Amino acid sequence: MSLKTIQLAFEVAFVLSSFVLNVSHGLDAKQVIDSPLITSKIGTNRTIKVDINGDGDFTSVQAAVDSVLPGNNHWVIIHVRKGVYRERVHIPENKPYIFLRGNGKGRTKIVWDKGSIDNYGSATLKVEASNFIAFGVTFKNDANFGTPWTTQNQSVAAMVGADKVAFYHCGFYSAHNTLFDNKGRHYYENCYIQGSIDFIFGRGQSIFQSCEIFVVGDARVKIHGSITAQNKQTLEEDSGFVFIKGKVYGIGRSYLGRARGAYSRVIFAKVYLSKAIVPHGWTNWSHNGTTKNMFHAEYDCHGPGALTEGRATWSRQLTEKEAAPYVNIDFISGKEWLPVYY
Numbered sequence: 001m002s003l004k005t006i007q008l009a010f011e012v013a014f015v016l017s018s019f020v021l022n023v024s025h026g027l028d029a030k031q032v033i034d035s036p037l038i039t040s041k042i043g044t045n046r047t048i049k050v051d052i053n054g055d056g057d058f059t060s061v062q063a064a065v066d067s068v069l070p071g072n073n074h075w076v077i078i079h080v081r082k083g084v085y086r087e088r089v090h091i092p093e094n095k096p097y098i099f100l101r102g103n104g105k106g107r108t109k110i111v112w113d114k115g116s117i118d119n120y121g122s123a124t125l126k127v128e129a130s131n132f133i134a135f136g137v138t139f140k141n142d143a144n145f146g147t148p149w150t151t152q153n154q155s156v157a158a159m160v161g162a163d164k165v166a167f168y169h170c171g172f173y174s175a176h177n178t179l180f181d182n183k184g185r186h187y188y189e190n191c192y193i194q195g196s197i198d199f200i201f202g203r204g205q206s207i208f209q210s211c212e213i214f215v216v217g218d219a220r221v222k223i224h225g226s227i228t229a230q231n232k233q234t235l236e237e238d239s240g241f242v243f244i245k246g247k248v249y250g251i252g253r254s255y256l257g258r259a260r261g262a263y264s265r266v267i268f269a270k271v272y273l274s275k276a277i278v279p280h281g282w283t284n285w286s287h288n289g290t291t292k293n294m295f296h297a298e299y300d301c302h303g304p305g306a307l308t309e310g311r312a313t314w315s316r317q318l319t320e321k322e323a324a325p326y327v328n329i330d331f332i333s334g335k336e337w338l339p340v341y342y
């Protein structure tokens with residue numbers, strides 16, 4: 001190949017990649033959000049290094065978190081080098097402004113294997129501080145017990161229980177009850193979330209932008225699982241899950257959602273849905289009451305799982321106008337608190 005050909009190929013690749021990135025990433029975002037961008041936006045160079053081989057300030061992630069002073073009010077970076085960290089990590093309420101930065105979700109992994117009858121108790125990552133960001137880290141609960149639908153043994157990979165929390169390029173792995181999106185406003189972008197039953201659940205108010213949702217089966221369970229079990233309980237409550245773009249696929253079959261709360265609110269917008277999604281789409285399983293207050297909706301989804309024939313009668317196909325308030329970063333007032341908008 002001549003130099004000119006190489007240059008041309010490079011230019012074409014560059015044009016193509018910027019095109020793809022522009023159309024597939026970030027609500028309103030003008031550029032791809034990566035770690036250097038976040039680091040520059042939060043405006044700090046205070047970095048605590050964690051290296052499992054001892055070439056950092058700490059060998060454990062929790063030890064690094066413990067070293068942050070209570071009442072912290074300036075962004076601090078905890079950089080976790082590649083490796084499998086077998087530990088539980090708790091970000092306590094009095095330590096906001098932590099940016100947990102990994103070397104990529106395939107390289108920096110935090111893994112624990114606790115099961116618990118309560119879903120707070122089992123979480124590998126527990127976030128109770130506001131203004132927390134994670135980038136490029138995998139959170140996994142590999143407890144190998146617990147039949148999903150008995151709820152006797154939860155195995156939560158991450159419990160997100162504070163306001164203003166964002167995850168970019170992170171992985172969440174568990175057999176079921178993977179991501180406990182408990183409360184507060186959250187933003188997930190380009191994350192990978194895996195599970196069989198109720199694997200994204202809670203009362204958070206969250207946007208999942210361009211995420212990959214992977215449905216696994218659980219041979220012990222004879223019913224279809226559900227990706228979401230959103231728990232909005234009253235009309236006034238702000239909670240709800242909005243999935244924008246990205247894809248749902250896997251090796252098991254599942255509903256998009258089940259009504260955990262009487263006002264359960266979940267929207268899938270412009271998402272690719274594979275055959276992993278059963279035609280009925282949504283279930284009122286275990287919900288003992290009217291379905292008229294549920295907001296189980298789809299907008300402009302595509303793929304073989306997006307066919308509307310056979311969909312649950314209470315579910316809705318939204319028009320562009322109806323979808324607009326959800327397919328918008330303002331749903332979580334993101335411009336007010338996400339550093340990428342600073």
Ligand SMILES: *[C@@H]1O[C@H](CO)[C@@H](O)[C@H](O)[C@H]1NC(C)=O
Pocket residue numbers: 045
């Ligand atoms: C860190 O930031 C401070 C304040 O902006 C600056 O004075 C210092 O040179 C920086 N240090 C490094 C290593 O970049």
Ligand SMILES: *[C@@H]1O[C@H](CO)[C@@H](O)[C@H](O)[C@H]1NC(C)=O
Pocket residue numbers: 115145146147150152153
């Ligand atoms: C839950 O986990 C315990 C071990 O901690 C195990 O003895 C028990 O059988 C599990 N329960 C279910 C329903 O799987």
Ligand SMILES: *[C@@H]1O[C@H](CO)[C@@H](O)[C@H](O)[C@H]1NC(C)=O
Pocket residue numbers: 288
């Ligand atoms: C369902 O509702 C009925 C009537 O309110 C009640 O008697 C029954 O216990 C409820 N069942 C469940 C599983 O909550």
Ligand SMILES: *[C@@H]1O[C@H](CO)[C@@H](O)[C@H](O)[C@H]1NC(C)=O
Pocket residue numbers: 284289290291312313
């Ligand atoms: C629950 O869903 C089933 C199946 O779609 C339906 O027959 C039933 O009427 C629903 N229950 C309520 C209260 O709407």
